[in-house]
Amino acid sequence: MQGFVKVAKMHELTPGERKLVELEGVRIAIFNLDGDFYAIEDVCTHDGGPLVEGDVLEGGQIRCPRHGARFDIRTGQALSMPAFSPTATYEVQVDGDDVWVEAPF
């Protein structure tokens, strides 16, 4: 799968689970939301908070553990202050039991 990196097995990432990986120096948080996989850069655009450590809220949102900004895990969009800019998203593909994420570069 060109341009993608294998990052997990499906059974490691059951619905509601998350995993942090680092690819080429970029921290990427991978989420399983009700069976669908998403990947966002693990950097809050307010002040660099580790999004993977936040609470997952209804509607596929993650709340930054530092100051509470909310982001849409599916789109990376910032949904509340104090963050205004989106965080990067990466495509995720599943092949058999393997979860692959788009390489950041």
Ligand code: FES
């Ligand atoms: S670092 Fe995330 S809300 Fe401030």
